[in-house]
Amino acid sequence: MKIILKKADFTDIEFLFYLRNIPQYYKYYTHPRPVEWEEHINWIMPILLEVDKRDLYIIMADDIKAGQIRIDYTADMAEISVALVEHFRGKNIASMALEKAIEKAKKENKVKTFRAHVHQNNIASQKLFEKLGYQIEMQDGAWIKYVKNV
Numbered sequence: 001m002k003i004i005l006k007k008a009d010f011t012d013i014e015f016l017f018y019l020r021n022i023p024q025y026y027k028y029y030t031h032p033r034p035v036e037w038e039e040h041i042n043w044i045m046p047i048l049l050e051v052d053k054r055d056l057y058i059i060m061a062d063d064i065k066a067g068q069i070r071i072d073y074t075a076d077m078a079e080i081s082v083a084l085v086e087h088f089r090g091k092n093i094a095s096m097a098l099e100k101a102i103e104k105a106k107k108e109n110k111v112k113t114f115r116a117h118v119h120q121n122n123i124a125s126q127k128l129f130e131k132l133g134y135q136i137e138m139q140d141g142a143w144i145k146y147v148k149n150v
């Protein structure tokens with residue numbers, strides 16, 4: 001399967017809205033509730049217009065939209081999150097896509113430290129980051145904070 005990262009654009013707004021509002025997914029997010037269309041638009045516009053300092057990629061698997069990766073930048077590190085459409089899970093796609101995203105972030109933004117915050121009940125995500133060599137830095141309430149220096 002050919003995995004490509006495509007920078008998100010205006011044609012991806014509905015796909016990203018769909019992914020954000022899957023109940024089995026958002027129960028593990030910082031805001032564990034669905035978002036309204038208007039809220040989604042307010043969130044996504046500054047990213048698409050490149051006002052917000054984030055990278056937002058669509059994971060393309062054989063030219064089909066399979067998921068998304070988001071990287072939020074702060075001073076010297078980047079926080080990464082990922083989600084796949086159910087049908088594309090269990091195929092190593094998230095690992096391949098994350099490695100590509102991290103390579104890009106390293107090259108383009110000179111980031112050396114990546115973090116991911118994962119809910120303690122989100123086993124799939126914990127397994128993914130652990131497989132990629134992320135270490136547990138600390139646990140803060142229900143959140144496991146992973147870190148990797150690259």
Ligand SMILES: CC(C)(COP(=O)(O)OP(=O)(O)OC[C@H]1O[C@@H](n2cnc3c(N)ncnc32)[C@H](O)[C@@H]1OP(=O)(O)O)[C@@H](O)C(=O)NCCC(=O)NCCS
Nearest residue numbers: 025028081082083084089090091092094123124125127128
């Ligand atoms: C996180 C995510 C991208 C990982 O996708 P993936 O790499 O294809 O992995 P899977 O979802 O198939 O699961 C990963 C592993 O967890 C295991 N797993 C999944 N759900 C599980 C559960 N409820 N209990 C135990 N193990 C579970 C899988 O069997 C798999 O194990 P393996 O690596 O030993 O084969 C995907 O699960 C997803 O989109 N989740 C919803 C969004 C999300 O929570 N993102 C994380 C925010 S940082």
